Amino acid sequence: MDILDSLRQAPSAELYRLYLTIGKMLDDPRRILEVRQRLHLGMAVSYIGDNPLGPLSQGTVVELRHAQAIVQDSVSRRRWALPYAAIVPDSTAASIHPEPAPPPRAQREEFFVGDTVGFTDKHLSERVGTIVRLNSKTASIAVTDSEGHWRVSYGLLRRIVDL
Numbered sequence: 001m002d003i004l005d006s007l008r009q010a011p012s013a014e015l016y017r018l019y020l021t022i023g024k025m026l027d028d029p030r031r032i033l034e035v036r037q038r039l040h041l042g043m044a045v046s047y048i049g050d051n052p053l054g055p056l057s058q059g060t061v062v063e064l065r066h067a068q069a070i071v072q073d074s075v076s077r078r079r080w081a082l083p084y085a086a087i088v089p090d091s092t093a094a095s096i097h098p099e100p101a102p103p104p105r106a107q108r109e110e111f112f113v114g115d116t117v118g119f120t121d122k123h124l125s126e127r128v129g130t131i132v133r134l135n136s137k138t139a140s141i142a143v144t145d146s147e148g149h150w151r152v153s154y155g156l157l158r159r160i161v162d163l
Contacts (some may be wrong), residue, residue, distance in 0.1 A: 026083065026085045027067070031084075031085070032067060032084045032085075035084040035085070035087060035089075036064060036069075036084055038089050039061050039064060039069060039084075039087065039089060040061065041061055041062065041063070041064065042060060042061065042062075043060065043061045043089065044058065044059075044060055044074075045058075045059055045060070045061055045071060045087050045088060045089050046058055046059075046087075046088040046089075047059055047071055047080070047082055047086050047087050047088065048082075048086045048088075049073075049080075056088060057073060057074075057075075058073070058074040058075070059071040059072050059073045059074050059080070060072050060074065061087075062079065065081070067083065067084070068081045068082060068083055068084070069081075069082055069084060069087055070082075071087065105154070105155035106154050106155055106157050106158075106159075107154055108134060108136075108139075108154050110154070110159070111131055111134060111139055111154065111157065111159070112131070112134075113131055113132065113133065113134060114130060114131060115130070115131045115159060116128065116129070116130055116159075116160040116162060117129065117130075117131060117139070117141060117152075117157045117158060117159055117160055118157070118158045118159075118160050119141070119150075119152050119156050119157050119158065120156070121150070127141070127143050127147075127150065128143070128160055129141040129142050129143040129144075129150065130142050132149065135151070137153060137154070138151040138152055138153055138154070139151070139152055139154060139157060141157075
């Protein structure tokens with residue numbers, strides 16, 4: 001006798017208890033995070049569709065949400081919001097390569113008074129100026145006479161080399 005026959009013969013109260021227990025296990029944030037970390041946008045996946053006993057459907061991940069992934073079916077092109085537990089990442093899919101670490105942020109020791117530096121201001125404008133003072137966390141930059149001084153974190157500064 002297989003598991004489905006056993007479940008068909010079980011009392012409804014026991015089935016409901018099992019339903020609640022499985023639901024709590026599937027909603028466990030650690031379990032969700034485990035699956036979500038292995039997914040990325042555009043990744044080909046298999047998923048359990050409308051027929052839980054039928055074959056797995058194929059699709060592509062188009063959006064990752066808090067508790068669900070949006071998967072576009074490869075055949076019908078329809079989009080489904082699926083819980084992460086219903087998704088099986090394809091083993092043939094290319095393994096995820098970790099992104100290279102960003103270059104280290106500039107430190108105070110890299111700058112001196114009189115250096116020419118560039119930075120992007122809060123209005124997303126590129127500014128170029130000269131360091132007039134080195135503070136513990138920021139540098140005071142003289143941009144032009146009309147624009148005054150800016151205090152900028154060292155991590156946001158780029159050294160300008162005049163050739």
